Amino acid sequence: MFSIKNIFKKKPHPFLHGIHTPLDREFLYENLTVNGNIPSELDGLYVRNGPNPVKPPNERRYHWFLGDGMVHGVKLKNGVAEWYKNRWVRSYSVSKALGEEVIPGASNQVVDAVNTNIIAFAGKLWALVEAGSSPVQLDVNLNSLKHDRFGGSLKKAFTAHPHLDPISGELHAICYSVGKKGRVTHVVISPSGEVVKESPICVEGGPSIHDCAITKNYIVVLDLPVVFSLGKFFTGSLFPYHWKSGRPARVGLLNRHSTSSGEVRWVKIDPCYVFHPCNAYEVNSKELVLDVCAHDSMFASSNYGPDSKFSQFERWRIDLASMKVTKDIIHNKPQEFPRFDERLTGQKYRFAYTVSLGNGSVPGNSLIKHDLQEGKTYEHDFGRGCFPGEFVFVPKDPESGEEEGWLLGYVLDMRERTTLLTILDSNDFLSPSVAEIKIPHLVPPGFHGNWVPTSLVG
Ligand SMILES: [Fe+2]
Numbered sequence: 279m280f281s282i283k284n285i286f287k288k289k290p291h292p293f294l295h296g297i298h299t300p301l302d303r304e305f306l307y308e309n310l311t312v313n314g315n316i317p318s319e320l321d322g323l324y325v326r327n328g329p330n331p332v333k334p335p336n337e338r339r340y341h342w343f344l345g346d347g348m349v350h351g352v353k354l355k356n357g358v359a360e361w362y363k364n365r366w367v368r369s370y371s372v373s374k375a376l377g378e379e380v381i382p383g384a385s386n387q388v389v390d391a392v393n394t395n396i397i398a399f400a401g402k403l404w405a406l407v408e409a410g411s412s413p414v415q416l417d418v419n420l421n422s423l424k425h426d427r428f429g430g431s432l433k434k435a436f437t438a439h440p441h442l443d444p445i446s447g448e449l450h451a452i453c454y455s456v457g458k459k460g461r462v463t464h465v466v467i468s469p470s471g472e473v474v475k476e477s478p479i480c481v482e483g484g485p486s487i488h489d490c491a492i493t494k495n496y497i498v499v500l501d502l503p504v505v506f507s508l509g510k511f512f513t514g515s516l517f518p519y520h521w522k523s524g525r526p527a528r529v530g531l532l533n534r535h536s537t538s539s540g541e542v543r544w545v546k547i548d549p550c551y552v553f554h555p556c557n558a559y560e561v562n563s564k565e566l567v568l569d570v571c572a573h574d575s576m577f578a579s580s581n582y583g584p585d586s587k588f589s590q591f592e593r594w595r596i597d598l599a600s601m602k603v604t605k606d607i608i609h610n611k612p613q614e615f616p617r618f619d620e621r622l623t624g625q626k627y628r629f630a631y632t633v634s635l636g637n638g639s640v641p642g643n644s645l646i647k648h649d650l651q652e653g654k655t656y657e658h659d660f661g662r663g664c665f666p667g668e669f670v671f672v673p674k675d676p677e678s679g680e681e682e683g684w685l686l687g688y689v690l691d692m693r694e695r696t697t698l699l700t701i702l703d704s705n706d707f708l709s710p711s712v713a714e715i716k717i718p719h720l721v722p723p724g725f726h727g728n729w730v731p732t733s734l735v736g
Contacts, residue, residue, distance in 0.1 A: 292639035293329075293342035293583045297665065297690060298722050300330040301348065301364060307718065310352075310359040314713035316701065317684060318357040319675065322731040323418065324686050324699060325351035326667065327396045327405055328724015332366055332375040341517035342583035342639075346372050347393030347405055350688070350721050351420050352699045355732070359699070359715040367392045367405045367414050368422035383425030386411040389456055394438035395726040398734045399449060400471030402426075406438040408488060409456050418735055431473035434463050438726065439489035439554075444621050450534070452479075452490040452499055456518065459484035459506055464497055464532055479532065479542055486519045491558035491568055492534070493624045498558055498568055499530035499542060502551050504576050521551070521578035529596065529603070531566065545601045547594075551576035551586065556616035556630045557623060566596040569630060569650070571614050583639060588612065591632060591648065609655050612636075613646055615668035615726075619680045628680055629704070633666055641665040641723055645685070647707045656707050660700075663693040665723065671704060672729045681705050684712070686729055688721050697721040 294300065329345025347367035353360040366372045369392050370385040389410040396405050396416070404426070405414040412425040413436055427436075435458075440451035447469035454462040460482065466475035479499060484506030491498040503525040510518050527549045530542040553576075556569040573586035591608040612635035618627055628651045634642030645666050647656040660666055669687035685702040699715040 291337040291340055291582060293345075294331070294335070294337060294340060297640060297692060297720065298342075299720065300345070300722060301719065304364055304366065305362070305719070307362045308360065310362060311716040312359055312713060313716070314701075314711060316354055316357045316359060316713045316715070317674075320354045320672065320684065320701075320729075321356070322729060322734070323351050323353050324670075324727060324729055325349055325396050325403075325420065326688060326721075326724055326727025327367070327393055328722060329391065329393045330364075330366070330722055330724075332372050339516050341581060343393075344389075344391055344516055345393055346375075346391050347407065347414075348724075349396055349405060349416070349420050350717075350724075352715055352717075362699075362715075362717050363420050364721070365416075365420040365422070367416070369411065369414070381414070381422050381424050384412055384427065385425050393725070395728075397440070397728055398730040399440075399442070399467075400469065401735060402471065403730065403735055406436065406440075408435075408437045408439070409454060409486070410435050412436070418730075428467060428471055428473050432465070432476075433473070434465075434476055436465065437487075437489075440465075440467070441490065441492050441623055442620065443492060444623055448474075450490070450492050450497055452487050452497065454485070454487055457484065457506060457508075462487055462499070464499075479530070483522065483525065488553045489555055491555040491624075493558050493560045493566060495534055495560060496558075496566065497532040497534055498555065498566070499532055500552050500555070501530060501544075502527045503549050504551055510581075517577075517581065519577055521575045523549075523578075525549070529568070529594070531596070531598075543601060545596055545603055547603055547605075550574060553584075554614065554616055556591075556632075557618050557625075557627050559624055559626050560598075561626075564598055566598060567626075568594045568596065569608065569616070570594060571616055571632065585638075589614065589635060591616070591630075591646075593650075608648060608650070609646065611646070612642070617668060617670055619671050619673065619683065621673065622680065629671075631669055631671060631685060631704075633668060636665075641667070641690075645669055645687070645702070647704070658702065658707055660689050663691065665690045665692065666700070667723055668726055669700075669702070670727060670729050687727065688717075689714075690720055690723065692720070695720055 330348035435455040449467040558568040573589040613632040636642040697717040
């Protein structure tokens with residue numbers, strides 16, 4: 279009905295309603311329904327992090343990237359799904375909202391939510407976020423133990439996207455702090471979990487660098503036109519980053535082995551934004567290959583969440599002599615969350631897996647497999663009303679090849695209002711799932727997850 283009131287009625291926040299409706303409590307389910315057969319060699323925990331505000335936020339100021347972190351885990355052993363749990367990551371504001379003691383260690387109450395990734399490293403489980411807040415150490419039951427700056431060895435900011443070098447066992451990351459406009463840092467953490475390097479890299483305007491890539495000799499730095507905006511902060515958005523038209527875009531190659539800090543070779547590229555590179559590697563010391571999900575722009579029009587109009591999977595080839603870039607389109611369907619067999623991080627690889635994107639805040643329906651050697655693409659369509667998140671590749675055994683693995687991820691079923699932890703055979707990609715473990719509620723779409731073998735964290 280027409281009324282003046284309806285004209286000014288605000289639309290519901292797209293990242294707080296519908297598929298994104300937050301869970302209002304923590305659950306434990308021990309008798310999960312399973313369709314199919316869970317591979318018996320999967321002994322560990324699949325766990326994923328994502329935003330889930332602990333209290334209803336002010337919708338005018340809420341941004342998806344700032345929601346309180348919640349981890350969702352399923353424990354698998356001997357072909358059985360032993361449990362599903364969801365637990366808020368106890369940032370300062372979550373602990374206060376739940377009326378609990380604040381966990382030990384220094385947080386960062388400016389960027390407080392720890393909502394983006396969860397990894398196993400140095401025998402521990404870490405919930406991560408970029409731009410300032412300290413990592414939170416969790417136990418294997420997903421309880422938050424403490425804010426842990428790698429035993430106090432981390433002096434500056436960390437990131438949600440460190441990369442494990444499978445050869446050295448080191449973790450590498452490019453990190454930034456909110457409001458620090460002239461510098462980002464290259465952080466290296468030893469296999470035992472101690473920061474051994476924090477080298478400054480000079481930048482301008484405070485770029486938001488979500489992720490990076492590593493090769494045998496380089497760290498790849500993505501200095502793109504999403505930058506800090508104090509004006510945006512003061513005009514009502516708690517997310518102080520925006521697309522700055524006309525601001526140059528460049529890719530930096532930082533020599534991993536250089537002892538002098540900040541030695542970066544920069545190459546200009548056309549403006550775009552990349553949350554996630556897939557993998558990168560060098561070819562005969564002449565060329566660096568970098569595969570990315572590239573967006574035409576980001577945070578140009580919305581205060582609610584990502585707003586790019588177009589993205590595609592691209593291969594960028596950087597000539598290491600001339601420092602010129604050639605871009606090839608691998609696949610032009612909108613897609614994100616690229617993953618691959620991470621035993622091949624920094625090395626030539628053949629298969630990548632991405633998730634199709636839908637419109638705005640609603641995800642797509644398919645998981646995409648890219649055969650980068652044969653130039654072929656396959657889509658596993660989960661069907662109308664079903665929405666996959668990121669899938670992680672797990673080798674069938676330590677010696678198996680890149681084609682022999684399981685793919686694990688959550689698929690939301692809006693028809694049944696349930697979520698399926700879905701296991702696909704990477705080598706039989708288009709066939710029905712090997713197993714689906716049913717979680718009896720919707721797990722709101724989130725960000726990144728990983729498979730944590732029991733042997734890694736006990
Ligand atoms: Fe990410």
